[in-house]
Amino acid sequence: MLQQLFTPSVQHTLDLIGIFVFAISGALLAVRKNFDIFGIAVLAEVTALGGGLIRDLIIGAVPPAAFTDLGYFVTPLFAAVLVFFLHPQVQRIQTGVNVFDAAGLGLFCVAGTTKAYEYGLGLTASATLGLATAVGGGVLRDIIANEVPSLVRWDRDLYAVPAIVGSAIVVLCIRFQALNPGTSAVAAIVAFAVRLLALKYHWRAPRAWNRRSSAVEVEEG
């Protein structure tokens, strides 16, 4: 067992902030897809809690935290109600939402990696589950909304990379016995910053190589 990263109440507050901002992104997509109030609530819950749920099922932490902590369950409902009534205002501050979502990404990849390691997984598997915690909810959100997950779309700014960077910093710290509240915070902040830079400069990942390099291929893009 690792030492507690933060005091329990600080960790819990950070978790709730991450859950809230992810729930906002789910609720906004639901409004865009013309879902009713229950659809908004479902998508808020799934986006906010789906990544952690997948992680907990895989590491055998049942029942998952999403079902044992009432605050985890109620927070997305609050976000859903907020978006239900105020969605134009929320959309108008889309930049703000993106910043908070980036913060959620940083917090979740660190928390997910740490929890997976505490349950006995190896370093690579822990980092993978940190990534899954951070991006899993968004993938489930897009599947339910019947869209290609924005995680895998080439025309979206980098989302996986910041989470991979954050998770990698955490496992490197574990490897060199340097994980503590300070280095955890650094990992989360670096992931957060990389995501903000990706948004600002529209960093994108390459598509398959020979779309550009192969002379025998016609440009398909």
Next chain:
Amino acid sequence: MLQQLFTPSVQHTLDLIGIFVFAISGALLAVRKNFDIFGIAVLAEVTALGGGLIRDLIIGAVPPAAFTDLGYFVTPLFAAVLVFFLHPQVQRIQTGVNVFDAAGLGLFCVAGTTKAYEYGLGLTASATLGLATAVGGGVLRDIIANEVPSLVRWDRDLYAVPAIVGSAIVVLCIRFQALNPGTSAVAAIVAFAVRLLALKYHWRAPRAWNRRSSAVEVEEG
């Protein structure tokens, strides 16, 4: 552990009825989507057993009931064969199918809530899993059929609300130590009745608020 709600054979028969009617709805969608016989069987199984499977994975009841009770597995296959040969006749009695599906909704939300509570979850989490048991199979059905889940579509009659009502009655009964076969039956029947009323009067849930109320928004509907 709660007392057994019904005699085991009565409970088992009710479960199989719920499984059968949900399987019919999955098989009919598969026919509509032009799937082959295996696609019909897959969609029947997933619709009938998916909600309970999600619940069992979350509460840690592995292997899930769907894989330990042969009757649970064979019943959807029977429904798939029936629809394969007789789908015009089954569709012609769509009203009948809807009534049975409403019965399945009532039975599953009560059984799901009760089982989750027996596995030690709190009241809110138990009610949520009751809802997930009742609607989860239909969501998986629609995802595999590559459609927006009818659960979240605004243009479908209320489906989540009846299950929420049924689950809520069960947890209230648990809270006040009044859960017994009689009150469980009442919860299932109320959920069933609310769903039938929603079908009859086309009750729908509202979409995001300011589609109607905000003066600065153009009507998008």
Next chain:
Amino acid sequence: MLQQLFTPSVQHTLDLIGIFVFAISGALLAVRKNFDIFGIAVLAEVTALGGGLIRDLIIGAVPPAAFTDLGYFVTPLFAAVLVFFLHPQVQRIQTGVNVFDAAGLGLFCVAGTTKAYEYGLGLTASATLGLATAVGGGVLRDIIANEVPSLVRWDRDLYAVPAIVGSAIVVLCIRFQALNPGTSAVAAIVAFAVRLLALKYHWRAPRAWNRRSSAVEVEEG
């Protein structure tokens, strides 16, 4: 516990081959869908490991093999990089890919059925999980790519049937205490051969019956 089917290193090599060829099929679909390099890696991982992951969650084998064996995790990444750089060449040998995919299908249905039985499931449930192991990754692949799973499409050559045949042979061998490396190999080879024949002769499963037989129905096909 069954006797070890093959020596551990042989079994592990067969697993990695199956994982690799499934990963290739996922990566190729990702290229076709215009995903970026991360999308290619995600789809390779999900296709290769998704079926085994579903099986392991259902039988309670957590953390799943996909997260405890580094080779299982790295192999799909290698396939993703290969397809990223060489996808026209890989697509040009589509027939070869199909042959390997058929081999993966045969290996996975046998390995999945055997593992499920070792974890105490009944014969029917074990065969079902063998089928799920073999086809689950492909279904998740298609769901993430936002396509109707090719498993359930009528216009695709038989895919479920070969896996069902292989799984059925395994459970028959278990039933008559004849499961050993030889009979396991026979089961995998029969599944492999049936899939190759289905590809060669375009065997397809029928769609709902009365599309053809009912005089009162207009041909919809």
